[in-house]
Amino acid sequence: MxxxxxxxxxxxxxxxxxxxxxxxxxxxxxxxxxxxxxxxxxxxxxxxxxxxxxxxxxxxxxxxxxxxxxxxxxxSPRVLRARKTIVELLLSNHPDDCLFCVRSGSCQLQSLAEELGVRERRFTGAKNDDKMDLSSPSIVRDPAKCILCGRCVRVCEEIQGVSAIDFVGRGCHTQVTTAFNDGLNVSSCINCGQCIMVCPTGALREQSHLKLVVDALNDPDMTVVVQHAPAVSVTVAEEFGLKPGIDMAGTLTAALRALGFDRVFDTSFSADLTIMEEASEFVQRVKTGGRLPMMTSCSPGWIKFVEQFFPDFIENLSTCKSPQQMLGAIIKTHFAQRAGLDPSRIFSVAIMPCTAKKFEAGRPEMTQSGNPDIDAVLTTREVARLIHMRGIDLASLEPDSADTPFGERSSAGKLFGASGGVMEAAIRTAYWLITGREMDELKVQAVRGAKGVKEARLNVDGLDVGVAVVSGLANARRLLEQIRAGRNDLHFIEVMTCPGGCIAGGGQPYQTQPEQVRARMRALYKIDRDAALRTSHANKEVQRLYEEFLGKPLGEKSHHLLHTHYAPREVVK
Amino acid sequence: MTKVDVGGILKDYAGAGRDALIPILQKVQQVEGYLSRESVARVGEHLGLPASKVYGVATFYNQFRFQPQGRFHIQLCRGTACHVKGSAGILEAVKRELKLKPGETTRDGLFSLEVVACIGACGLAPVMCVNGEFHAKLTPDSVRKILDSYRGKASADVHSK
Known part of the structure; x- marks a missing residue:
């Protein structure tokens, strides 16, 4: 010191x-x-x-x-004068449309101008007339609002190992854009939205589905069904000014009902379903000599990453759809049948911590007889906007529970929200599948926490299992390169695109800081600690779904509705 | 257009690191006349650099172009002496006449435009150079006539064939 x-x-x-x-x-x-x-x-x-x-x-x-x-x-006066001048210069070519900007109120440039007392336009620069890039299903780029701070470039390169964007050109013509200034949709962008999370201004934002959802809610002929992801209930409170780490699942469910959604389901239910399929798939691969290490498939950014950068690992990916898509497929088949509804009159919305989920919902293989399994995806930020827009006062709502038949969840399903959660949930169920009994201690400490790379060796009845949990795709890239180079001690790998998992996803409150991520993680661990139902296989509603409709994990119906396939993807990389 | 053997160029740079990027791009442009999308991607792959980074570096420098050169390649001087003598207006006239921006090639492939810093002919300012031929003491009017004369040359070639 x-x-x-x-x-x-x-x-x-x-x-x-x-x-x-x-x-x-x-x-x-x-x-x-x-x-x-x-x-x-x-x-x-x-x-x-x-x-x-x-x-x-x-x-x-x-x-x-x-x-x-x-x-x-x-x-000091000299320092303040310098900072103020910097902001004034940044504003000199910035569009004057704060009132219409999605980041009004959360813009760092705006708040710096306010803090430093900028009250007049001292410099007038030529405005840049770079066109907006609306090509991506997940992310909108508005280069006119870019101040060239470079945070998006760095997160894309250093945290995600993707480098879809970089500085292009020189001097006052510099732009952050893709190779050849193409649309983001043909670039190597994986739609994770981490660039949005770090952008200080409105230059990057999600492709909004709010209008689609509002129109569906206003359509009397539509049954509007919504599911909310495990990671949303522990972050949405922050959008209403509360401190990080508060679980608002019940209030969120009540708010969604107040918004007019006809059914509110919990994606943690289908996370449990995912575990039934995925743990069974893992056990099957181990027993029948299938391709190992098996890699999780819940995170759509990661899937696109493998398809474009590591197609030789496609066989390693679990064929399980993500919980969002599993529930989407079940809603438009089993639920529609049960409720006597025409699937084409169901509008299925998913509230997700993620922008890549918008891309995933649009994947052509995620449809049943022409109907998309999921019709719209709202981020945590968008659902908060919707709640604000409709004037719903959260304090006046009684917490409510999600609807049957997809409302019950184990805390294992809830853990999906944090890096390591899918692994922990899968270990609990795989252990039960292999040994026929529960683990003595359900908590798997080695895969918990906010570290980007976590590894453990487990002993399941004498069977030695090597597991790794990585988040942030630069970490995944390093691990895949080790495996390519011959590393062979791992059997099961969980990969989450965003560092820390979905609680730090690209659809979460802007500018999420590491201490917020840790608080959200603790909230999930507390839910698990206090829960009565802590394993996916013990979820009664999941069991009933198998009895009434699916048959058994990896069965024919499951294969058709809950599993998918991947293919190498040509992009500019 | 003939396919350029980027692989052949890269053979000379086996095991090279990212510091070899600019020399490689120069070599590719020398052979190919410009940097095609394919070669940018190939060079990136060879050096383990993403295409966005290679493109970012290449666009930083005026010397790299991303469209094939036209039959008549115009180098327009924007050096100090030419600037004083009104080269900004000359540039505008060329851009308007040919409907293109520096670094671009007209759709008929006839003209391409490059802006250069100083070609060392300050006594003739403002000046431009078309396929090595110098045109001195330009005015917006004379530029239009000069461009027309090249157009004439091109159509004469077509008729004589």
Missing amino acids: VTIEVNHRTVEAQPGEMLLDTLKRAGIKVPTLCHMDELFPSGACRMCVVEVEGQRGLVPSCAFPVTAGMKVQTH
């Missing part, structure tokens, strides 16, 4: 750490635009400049190492 002086106050610092980290710990808020926690500083935007005694100019605190005894001014 060394001490430095900040604004005439003594502050403790780790020698060698970046000044910005010291300041943050000391509770001094220095604004940033290009900075990303846990990544190497880029020092590009200069918003975080401070005065350091003895330095000729202002220095970027994000990239300036601490030395003992240094004297720092973080909010």
